[in-house]
Amino acid sequence: MSRSLSAVDEAFRQKAVDWLDGHVADFGLPAREGLSLEQDVELARRWQKVKSENGYAVISWPAPWGPGGTVTQQALFATEESKRGFPAGHLVISLGMPTPMVLRYASDELKERFVPPAIRGETLWAQLFSEPAAGSDLAGLRMRAKRQGDDWVLSGQKVWTTLAQFCDYGVCVARHDPSLPKHKGLTYFIVDLKAPGVTVRPIRQLTGEVHFNEVFFDDVVVPDAYRLGGVGDGFKLAIETLMMERYTAAADETGFGPTLARFIELAAETPGVRGETALDDGGVRAEIARTYALQQGLVAIHGRALAEMSAGRTPGPEGSIHKLASVRHRQHLSTLALDLLGPDGLRQAPGVNPKTDFHYSWLDAPTLRIAGGTDEVLLNTIAEKILGLPQDHRPDKGVPFDEIPS
């Protein structure tokens, strides 16, 4: 694998960098300082609009939706964007999973209606899969979808729905037939989160931020045209969505935490126990070297996945491996940073950024070991799918859902 870019990609990157640098003051890290989550999401929407007007939104999507660039270019842009602290993260779900699923499965009319405003950041989309009783075991979900003439009526509860309080629409899996085995009785829908009967209750996270929500559906009417895939295809489509998620989550070798450069800066500013600054400390230096080695490996694995995608193939386990390694390491590095920072910084403060603030990064790291497939579930998948080891005993397999003891 070569890490040097083709002339075309390098020219693209250079142009993008110049363009991004021109917008940092208005939309990058400096513009975000001290913003509440709500204000930051608003900034992200406006930023998305600016990108869409300049050919930098959904770079790899084909015309008429995107400018038809390559996956590599999209990744290059995202990397430079993330380095400068633009608020693109708030749209990672909206444009990363739900909208592509709409593009793959909705009618032309619905695509025309839903996709362009999402690309411009005018609408935000959520992913409504998890429920109180169905997290890792997604197929155990209980939300009901009952057929009623040309419509479906949805009732039940979703949980941990990222940013739902700001979202207009979502993709959602519900059980249309409880008499079928659990994986078979599920169907996938577009839902309008502003529709009557939908209630969104924000849940505060460990970090103090309100990033996720409970979403209650009380006889919410959904037209059959909003069904994506066939009746009963819900589980298959959900897995397809999650595979996209696992890959998106993998694109940052820092595990979406602060960069190694940032850690080095911190160590250089911190008085040392064994030397003048922490940077003189052999233990700290070894840790920096270890992190460097690990991150080089992650960059390489990301490159491998990009190459697979550029060649039109679906990446294998690279995404899972990247997520496991990068997020665990981010937690480890943030813990070390806490040692350097001491207790003073451990105070409640609004508007901190996980890319720059190690305290926040440390508090937020456990969420990434759970969201988008827990560490344990990813390890199970690797053990079963790649090593071919047997699956754990699953007594509910093949049993009609309504006969499984709860």
Place this chain on the structure above:
Amino acid sequence: MNFDLTDDQAMMKETLDRLLSERANFETRLKLTQSGEGWDRKLWTQFAELGVLSLPFTEEHGGLGGGGVETMVVCEALGRALTLSPFTPGVVMVAAALRSIDALRASELAEAIGSGAHIIAFAHEEAHTSDAAFGVETRAERTSEGWSLTGTKLAAPFADSADALIVTARISGKGAHDDVGVFLINAEAAGLSRRKLMAFDGAPGADIVLDNVRVDETAALHADGGGAELLERLLQAAIAANAAEAVGVMQMLIDATAEHLHTRKQFGVTLGSFQALQHKAAEMLVAIEQARSTAMYAAMMVDEPDALVRRKAFAAIKAETGRTGRFVGQTAVQLHGGLGVSEEHFVGWGLKRLTMLDLAYGDAESAVAELAALGGLVET
């Protein structure tokens, strides 16, 4: 070493556990972090009535003469209930500070604290230091009547509610790195300002600016030249108390995790039937038993007369408590899934509390470095 609690100690533990389970549940804690002072003064009064606030003071000072083990019992109970209270700075550390002052004044202070009426906080931590004990830049200058203190103290727990503060300051004109004094200052003193804050774990506190705060001779709690020793004693008392509190938090987390593994079902079985998770829970148990032994060791070592032996012991205690606390806290959160990272569930608060305890008065990594530097571990 005898690790069994005496009848009196066991009774204290039972009474406290009962009181805390009735009065200091998680919902109460959440409410407290969202409003008012951030801790429960009524509960504090009940502690006073039970004698908890007189426990570590000597009988000579009108206290109950409890030792390290009694303190451990109380702090562990507080940890298990995740109760926020100024017990460590306001009782345990004060008791350690009264050793070297005039008996009459010590008795008065012990009585005021024991009644629950008088709150004392410890203002020590400063910006950017690698030396948790002596990295003090606040200065104490001699004046004709006593001392004048100037400097900034950061994030002193419960300092916003305190009537008085124990403040550490570098004695001006002296050169050694440990020429630090320990002063008891009225929180309303002229030149002292406080800015209220809340730590990540919900504990209230304050940043403190001392601008030429003038105090008389009696404010100095240390005997002339004995500041360093007194400060070390104070910090060691706090580390022992924090080690016990951490054990309480860890015990609560492992109980909650075991319960969760027994009851939560995914894939048609309880989570506990997955061996990968059984092993994680078992590792938690291994860690907490190590932490518990460490806390007991700490309870014994607070009274160790040899300063070097004590210093080594507390570096080891700090390192071990930090290591085990991180592991237990992170694993508990991980095994709770989404619930673990939600503010509405207590598990995440346990992780946050453990982290605060870990980082208070030095961190685990620095403790390891100190232990190595103190020497005597390998024959050369």
